[in-house]
Amino acid sequence: MSMSFQLxxxxxxxxxxxxxMQAAKAAGVYIPHLCWxxxxxxxxxxKLCTVKLIGPHGGRFGSACTMEAQAGAMVENRTAELDxxxxxxxxxxxxxxxxxxxxxxxxxxxxxxxTAYELKMMSPHFDMFYPDRPVDASHPDVxxxxxxxxxxxxxxxxxxxxxxxxxxxMGGRGLLGRKVHINSESGRxxxxxxxxxxxxxxICPVGVILPKRKGFAVPIGERQYDKAPISAQVKESx
Amino acid sequence: xxxxxxxxxLYTVPNHMTTLSDDQIIDGVLDRHDRDGLRLMQILREVxxxxxxxxxxxxxxIAAGIGWPRAEVSGTAAFYSFFHTRPRGKYCVLWSDxxxxxxxxxxxxxxAMCKKLWLEPGRVSEDGLVSVNTTxxxxxxxxxxxxxxxxxxxxxxxxxxLGEVVGMIRNQVPVAEWPAEWFAIEDNIRRKxxxxxxxxxxxxxxxxxLERGAEAMLGEIKAGxxxxxxxxxxxxxxxxxACRNAPGTGENPAHYVVCNxxxxxxxxxxxxxxxxxxxxxxxxxxxxxxxxxxxxxxxxYLRGEYRYLLDPLESALAARRSANLLGANILGKGFDFDIExxxxxxxxxxxxxxxxIESLEGKPGRPRIRPPFPVTRGYRGQPTTVNNVETLASAxxxxxxxxxxxxxxxxxxxxxxxILSVSGDCERPGIYEYDYGVTVRxxxxxxxxxxxxxxxxxxxxxxxxxxxxxxxxIGFEDLPTAGAFMxxxxxxxxxxxxxxxxxxxxxxxxxxxxxCRVGTTxxxxxxxxIARGHGSPYDINELFKLHRLMQGASHCxxxxxxxxxxxxxxxxxxxxYERRLKSLDYEPAFDLDAALxxxxxxxxxxxxxxxxxxxxxT
Numbered sequence: 001m002s003m004s005f006q007l008x009x010x011x012x013x014x015x016x017x018x019x020x021m022q023a024a025k026a027a028g029v030y031i032p033h034l035c036w037x038x039x040x041x042x043x044x045x046x047k048l049c050t051v052k053l054i055g056p057h058g059g060r061f062g063s064a065c066t067m068e069a070q071a072g073a074m075v076e077n078r079t080a081e082l083d084x085x086x087x088x089x090x091x092x093x094x095x096x097x098x099x100x101x102x103x104x105x106x107x108x109x110x111x112x113x114x115t116a117y118e119l120k121m122m123s124p125h126f127d128m129f130y131p132d133r134p135v136d137a138s139h140p141d142v143x144x145x146x147x148x149x150x151x152x153x154x155x156x157x158x159x160x161x162x163x164x165x166x167x168x169x170m171g172g173r174g175l176l177g178r179k180v181h182i183n184s185e186s187g188r189x190x191x192x193x194x195x196x197x198x199x200x201x202x203i204c205p206v207g208v209i210l211p212k213r214k215g216f217a218v219p220i221g222e223r224q225y226d227k228a229p230i231s232a233q234v235k236e237s238x
Numbered sequence: 239x240x241x242x243x244x245x246x247x248l249y250t251v252p253n254h255m256t257t258l259s260d261d262q263i264i265d266g267v268l269d270r271h272d273r274d275g276l277r278l279m280q281i282l283r284e285v286x287x288x289x290x291x292x293x294x295x296x297x298x299x300i301a302a303g304i305g306w307p308r309a310e311v312s313g314t315a316a317f318y319s320f321f322h323t324r325p326r327g328k329y330c331v332l333w334s335d336x337x338x339x340x341x342x343x344x345x346x347x348x349x350a351m352c353k354k355l356w357l358e359p360g361r362v363s364e365d366g367l368v369s370v371n372t373t374x375x376x377x378x379x380x381x382x383x384x385x386x387x388x389x390x391x392x393x394x395x396x397x398x399x400l401g402e403v404v405g406m407i408r409n410q411v412p413v414a415e416w417p418a419e420w421f422a423i424e425d426n427i428r429r430k431x432x433x434x435x436x437x438x439x440x441x442x443x444x445x446x447x448l449e450r451g452a453e454a455m456l457g458e459i460k461a462g463x464x465x466x467x468x469x470x471x472x473x474x475x476x477x478x479x480a481c482r483n484a485p486g487t488g489e490n491p492a493h494y495v496v497c498n499x500x501x502x503x504x505x506x507x508x509x510x511x512x513x514x515x516x517x518x519x520x521x522x523x524x525x526x527x528x529x530x531x532x533x534x535x536x537x538x539y540l541r542g543e544y545r546y547l548l549d550p551l552e553s554a555l556a557a558r559r560s561a562n563l564l565g566a567n568i569l570g571k572g573f574d575f576d577i578e579x580x581x582x583x584x585x586x587x588x589x590x591x592x593x594x595i596e597s598l599e600g601k602p603g604r605p606r607i608r609p610p611f612p613v614t615r616g617y618r619g620q621p622t623t624v625n626n627v628e629t630l631a632s633a634x635x636x637x638x639x640x641x642x643x644x645x646x647x648x649x650x651x652x653x654x655x656x657i658l659s660v661s662g663d664c665e666r667p668g669i670y671e672y673d674y675g676v677t678v679r680x681x682x683x684x685x686x687x688x689x690x691x692x693x694x695x696x697x698x699x700x701x702x703x704x705x706x707x708x709x710x711x712i713g714f715e716d717l718p719t720a721g722a723f724m725x726x727x728x729x730x731x732x733x734x735x736x737x738x739x740x741x742x743x744x745x746x747x748x749x750x751x752x753x754c755r756v757g758t759t760x761x762x763x764x765x766x767x768i769a770r771g772h773g774s775p776y777d778i779n780e781l782f783k784l785h786r787l788m789q790g791a792s793h794c795x796x797x798x799x800x801x802x803x804x805x806x807x808x809x810x811x812x813x814x815y816e817r818r819l820k821s822l823d824y825e826p827a828f829d830l831d832a833a834l835x836x837x838x839x840x841x842x843x844x845x846x847x848x849x850x851x852x853x854x855x856t
Contacts (some may be wrong), residue, residue, distance in 0.1 A: 044607050045751050050791045051640050061790035066607045081837035126760060128829075140311070171313020171602060173585065175759045178749030183309035183315070185298045 005073040007031075007051075016068040021064040024077075028126065029233035031077055032086050032115055034066040034093075034205055035152035040161065043153050046093075048086050048115065052076040087119045095126040096175060097208075098147035105215050106207030108223025112150060113206075114230040122194055129175075136182070138190030141212055148206045151178060155209060159200035180208075186198045258370040263288050263297060268303040275304035276618070278314055278600025282321055283542075283581055291322040310601070317602035317748075319373065319584030320389065321544045327362045327369035329407045336375035336504040337694075337738040338661045338724060344383035347395055348372070354404045374586055374742055375504035376543040379661035379724070380426045380668045388413045389545045392420050420548065425511045426668030429684060431634055431655040433519075433649060434671050440518050441563050443634035447526045448571040450637075456482065456530045459633060461641025464517055467628035468589070469696055469720035470774050470795075471652075472537060474633065477623055480613040481531040484621035494531040494622040495524050497613075497630055500541045501593055502586035503697035504742060505722030508657040509627040511669050513540070513547050516631060517554040523630030525564065525638050528575045531623050536577040539594050542584045545643055586746035590794050591624035592616075593638035595747070604750045605794035628657055628721070648674030652713035660685045660724035668724075672712065679708040681723060689728045694810070697722035698739035699799035702732075702806035730813035733818065734805045737765040743800035754797025757788040761801055772829060773819045781808065 002013045006026055014023035018063075024031050025038060034046040042065040054074040063079075077083060078170040093112065101107045116172035136144040151170070159167040167189070171181040195201070196211055203209075220226070224233075248418065258266070267284045271277040286292055292315050301308040315321045322330075333348045335405050345635045362369040378384035381393035387403070392414055395403075399420070406416055426558055432602060447455045460475030486492050497520065501509040512520055524536040540547060555577055558564040566574045580598055581590050588597045592606035595617050616622025628849040632654055636644045644655045652674035658681060661667045667684030672681070681692055689724060694702050695712075696719035703710060703717070710716050725733060744762040749755040761784055764777050785801040808815060838848050 042607065044793065047752050047791045047793070050452045068428070085791060088783070088787050089752050089791070092752055092760070094754050094758075127763070151752075166307035166309060169307060169309030169313045171309070171663075172749070173315035173318070173602065174745065174747050174749045175589075176753065177316060181309040183307050185294050185308065187294075221606075229829050 001149075003069075003071040005071060005075060005130040007075050008079070012069070015181045019065055020051060020067050020069050023069045024064065026236065029077070031064045031233075032083075032118065032235040033065060034111055034115060034150060035154065037154055037157075037203070037205075040154065040157045042066045043157070046150065046152060047089055050085060050089075052079070052082060052084060064163050081192075081208050082194065083119055086115075087121050087175060088125075090116050090119060090121050091123075091125040093150050093233055094121075094124040094128075096129050096131065097127075097149060104148065104207045104209055106148070108218075108226045110207060110225070111205035111230070112148075116226035117225070131176070133179075136189050138186075138188040139192075139194060140190070141196035142189065142194065142201055143210045143212055144189055145208055146179065148182060149208050150206055151180075152205060154205065155180065155200045155202045158203040159194075159198065160236050162199040165193060165198065165200075167192045167198070167200060180214065244500055260289055260296065261299060266301070267690050268300065272302050273305070275306045275674040277316075278304065278306070278311065279583060279597060279666060280580060281600075282315055282666055283583060284320060289348065290328065290356065291324065291326045294323075297323070306600075307609040308589060314600060314602055315586065318542075318582070321583050322331065325362060325366065328410070329368040329387055330672050331368065331370045331403075331407075332373035332376075332387070333371070333373035334376040334378060334382060334384040334636055335738075336379055336382070336742075337381040337735050338505060339375075339382040339384060340663065340738060341730070342382045344395070347383055347394065347397065347400055350397065351404060353402055355400070355407070359712070360643075367410070369464075370600075373543075373584065374502065374746060375506075377501055377507040377510050378543070379421065379505055379507060381424055382661075383408050386543065387416075388620070390421060391423060391498075391543070391546055393423060399587075399799050404834060412782065419657075423510070423514065423546070425515055427511065428660075428668040429672070431657075431668040431671035431673060433628070433635060433657065434516070434669075436519065436635060438519070438634060441522070441561065441569065442527075443519075443637040444522050444525050445569055447529055447637040448569055448573060452482075452532070455637065457524065458636050458641035459530070462636040462644035463641075463651075464629065464632060464636060464644065465714060466626055467632065467720065468626035469503075469700070469718060471714045471718050472627065474629055477613055477625070478527060478530050480611075481621045481623040484614040488619065490618070492618070492619045492620045493528075493531050494536065494620055495527045495531065495533045495611070496591075496594065496598065496617060496624040497524050497536065497627055498589065498591065498624050499540040499544070499627050500539050500586075500589045501544075501627070502541055502589045503699060503720050503747075505661055505724040506720055507659040508659075508669060510544060510722040511659075512627050512631055512657070513544065513551060513583050517551055517632040517719065518558065519634050520627055521554065522563070523557055523625075523633040524577055525568070525575050526633050527623055527625060527630060529573055530672065531621070532579070534574050534576070536575065536619065537598060538577060538579045539588070539598060540579055540581050541588075542582045545581060548579060548581060555579070577719045585748075585792070586742075587748045587796050590796065593794070594624060595622065602748070604748050604779045605796075626720075626804065649711075649713050649715065651715045656712055656719065657721055658712070658719070658723045660723045660725065661723045663690065663727035664725045674713040675711050676716070677709055677711050679815050682725065683710065683714070686726070687727070688724045690727045691727055691730060692724070692726045692737070694722065694724040694734055694736075694803070695719050697724075698742055698803050699795065700802070702735075702803060702810060704810045728737055728740065731814055732807045733765075733768070733814035735767055736807040737762075740765045740772045743796070747796060747800070751791075751793035751797060753788045757784050757792075757797065758800050760784055761788075761804060766816050768815065770829070770832075771818060771820070773815070775819060778808065778815065778819075781805075802850075808811065827844050 004011045034048040035043045044066045050149040052062045133146040169181045172178045220233040247368040301311040383395045414633045465471040588603040593603040597603040612622045658670045744758040747758045
């Protein structure tokens with residue numbers, strides 16, 4: 001017997017224990033997200049997947065990646081209210097980092113950029129913070145550019161769970177303090193056992209972790225999210 | 239650079255340092271904690287107390303010692319305000335910067351201290367002697383302005399005392415040799431109720447609980463309608479029951495009791511007093527909780543600001559062990575229970591119960607994804623009940639006098655009493671205990687407050703009420719509170735109150751989720767912009783928009799309530815904002831004159847000709 005809940009009025013089947021995000025993904029329905037990845041446990045930090053649970057006493061917001069699906073639940077996803085919140089969250093992420101898409105190698109393959117297009121974000125809106133985030137070029141094969149980091153922790157999880165290395169860790173506090181810590185006394189990637197073949201080297205949704213000596217191999221305009229909006233690609237991959 | 243009135247300082251090496259190398263000190267601390275990574279917070283603190291800061295090599299050695307990735311150890315060290323991963327002055331002075339300290343003049347005093355020491359706030363002096371900075375509320379609002387010197391608290395700073403403190407620092411007198419009376423903290427208990435006047439003897443409540451049996455004791459707690467005193471008001475009976483019913487799992491199944499003494503909400507200091515003068519009642523409440531949920535171990539998480547309470551609390555624990563009120567076979571009833579004290583290190587977010595558990599496990603205090611809740615998966619992944627200090631103390635009353643008696647006190651939905659920590663504009667700041675249901679006006683009358691404009695109930699994350707609401711009552715059905723009761727008279731600027739709180743939240747956001755990490759800083763920046771006279775109605779609308787986002791989308795209570803003070807004051811004290819706004823629809827955030835401040839600093843100029851002025855008023 002399959003159970004289902006309603007997402008924007010559409011029936012979504014789920015198996016017990018699945019989150020709203022997992023069930024939607026399986027059904028080919030796009031819920032905007034940045035820090036969630038189907039291969040890993042939910043992190044729940046970006047809050048882009050915030051949905052609204054409609055209950056008898058009004059709505060309640062929650063993260064689709066951490067909330068388990070409940071039979072018969074009524075969930076709102078792509079409403080104007082929620083997409084408006086998501087657009088603000090995106091603007092926050094653009095304002096707090098240093099994102100300059102035209103010169104970024106990840107442009108066209110970047111989940112942050114693709115999501116911003118999806119949600120029709122036209123400007124960062126807020127005053128830019130222009131943080132001072134150094135680039136780490138110490139590793140022979142991989143460049144780290146933390147200017148683009150959105151604190152999703154996917155590199156931390158991939159290095160720990162898949163590579164068994166713990167090259168990265170999230171530490172520090174608050175807007176200025178929170179950052180990826182590198183597992184060496186110097187704090188440099190070159191002093192760790194990180195390898196370009198690691199899963200963690202290829203998990204970053206934005207342009208922080210980039211292989212060296214391999215720039216713009218696919219021309220701008222022919223990259224993953226140049227071909228179709230990110231929402232359309234969920235359906236194709238489901 | 240040489241300092242005025244001092245010659246080049248040559249450090250003398252204290253005697254105990256001559257025999258032990260840094261590595262030996264680190265290894266000694268590691269061994270004392272069985273090289274257990276879950277004890278990382280205590281390891282870091284104890285190492286830092288001896289080496290003054292946590293150097294990169296120190297963290298590497300600690301990581302190797304506990305077998306953790308170094309990145310995780312440095313990640314934890316960087317999370318807490320009281321851990322120093324860069325060289326710290328030999329004397330580290332921190333000024334408590336709650337709004338109540340501000341109202342008592344801490345800003346001028348800190349400024350004077352910096353001038354005397356030729357220092358910029360936040361910078362270590364060139365000779366490595368001293369640094370002066372601010373810190374979040376240290377829980378001495380009834381006797382401020384307060385400072386921490388090398389994490390020892392000194393209340394009631396004055397210009398005169400300031401001069402003496404500076405003298406001690408200049409002459410490099412060890413803090414342990416400073417006059418003891420400077421460190422005396424008063425309880426300031428002004429009104430006792432059924433808890434502070436408990437008249438129980440040590441062990442009386444625990445003995446009653448053990449004789450009653452765990453199941454029956456749980457029944458009494460439920461019958462007593464005890465609810466959490468940390469502010470949220472969850473039923474203590476249901477929490478204990480859920481924890482008791484949840485099975486321990488894995489290789490070392492267990493249940494745990496955690497006492498949340500991370501009293502970080504600005505304006506709250508009732509736990510300080512309970513732990514200073516009613517520690518036995520708190521430990522006894524923990525023991526009763528342990529008995530009910532089936533735990534053999536309790537942990538008291540003490541905020542780092544209360545470091546000075548650690549030694550007396552350890553002594554109190556030792557005395558209870560001698561009296562067979564802790565340890566094996568307590569009072570001959572076959573119940574084994576002991577308590578350990580963990581010290582925090584300056585992070586407000588650790589008051590959130592799952593963040594507190596992360597911290598107990600040596601990690602950054604990041605609230606967990608819930609469910610699962612701590613009652614099923616808490617400390618070490620085992621069922622854990624986390625209760626407030628006052629909740630646990632109150633459980634003793636129920637154990638000794640019964641649930642029916644307790645439920646008859648206070649109001650229908652709020653049984654028993656509540657301890658308020660009153661500070662701000664009143665004649666008698668301090669501790670006031672009332673049965674639930676007392677009106678705000680009654681409290682104001684009792685503490686000697688006149689011309690009161692507003693009261694911030696339950697701290698910045700609580701609610702700001704205006705004078706037409708003083709008939710409202712303290713209790714879960716109207717004004718739930720963790721205890722803070724900050725009074726502001728008519729002379730106070732409620733915009734500045736809200737701006738102080740906005741700075742507090744921006745400093746204390748853990749940074750995990752986007753809405754809180756970025757939102758708290760955006761709110762702070764907008765409040766600063768309005769304070770500089772560059773605000774417009776546009777900014778007010780932006781503040782409301784951020785409030786709506788942060789309130790629903792944040793990961794935990796911190797982000798969800800961080801914009802409350804701005805929201806409340808905007809609604810209730812709008813003129814405080816509006817008189818600062820320019821009569822424009824829009825005002826750019828970019829301030830050309832401010833942008834030139836660096837150029838002025840470099841050229842040493844601050845005269846009128848070095849400023850762009852009045853160009854905007856055309």
